[in-house]
Amino acid sequence: MTPQLQFIVKTTGELTADDRSGMISLFTRVFNRRFPADLYDRKYARSCLGESLHCLALADGTVVGSCSAIPVRYSFFAQTRLFAAIVDLMLAPEYRGPLKHVVTMTGKLFAATAARDCAFIFSCVRDEMRLFHEAVSRWRVIGQVRYYVAPVGARGAAALRLAVGAWNAFCPRRTVAWQPEIEKINDAAFAAWRYGMFPVSYRRMELGRGAKCVYTTELFYPIEGLPASLRMGILLDVNPPEKANIEAAVDAIQRRERDIDFLAYQGYLPFQPRNLLRVPARFERKAWFLMGRILRGELVDNRIFDIAKWNINLSNGDLI
16 A cells, blocks of 8 residues: 655755655656765755755655755846745656645645745746646746757867858847846856856856856766767856857857867847857757746736746756
8 A cells, every 4th residue: 555645845954864865866766867965965055045945755754755946036127036946846656646746745845935935936847847837836838948059169160150150141030139137146156056066167258348158068967869979068158148248158169169069058049149050949859948936926927927038048947
């Protein structure tokens, strides 16, 4: 007989050694990815509040389900608000039948997160999980985040880079003046947490005129489906996210990193950088959508569900 599940919400500091080891073991089992013990504190305990929230599903004291909310400070139309990135939703296979387990676990986590003045919860989810979160978690789609790629090294020879520029010139997208109204508070505390999460080298460059970018040529988790022989760099963030700055970042990385083949960027852009090719939807291996749910309606409003208001890219999550 399947044991009755107990659901409990704890802060990172309240988790016992058994809770932590159970969550790590479950993560490895569900996602088939490593989760070193030292990654635990870097990911959850170094947020802007010095902790995260976790709802555990326990069967006879053993962790069989978990979901976590990492607090992050955001600017929402010039007002500082606390958001939470929802990560690592997992349930052991033998408990996945009734959706009530996930509903209970996420419901308790969301309620506890709202009680700590968190205005909004969000995550980037794969297309196959979109309907699930709409129905079960009552999330709304904010918009799709797209893939962009630029040739860099020997395989991305000058001729290929010229072809990308010619294609963008031949098929221009409307260039707009863009000032996103919703974005992370990109301060030293955020950088220390986000770029201290994984034990890889994140490289930061000054682009001139006060602009900066962050990229990496190392991946803690391999990209699914990427051939081992293909060397990929990832542009995580450009600040401010203006067209000229993104183009300058790509140019600078192309000059500096001759040992990688391609540079990838994932996010929302209302314009087309001249040196990045937006991957056509039919060639995207996985479509990703930014989704979320308002927890405190007195702190944010429905403008939050317009992706054109967001500065969103890989720096906002925990994938790379």
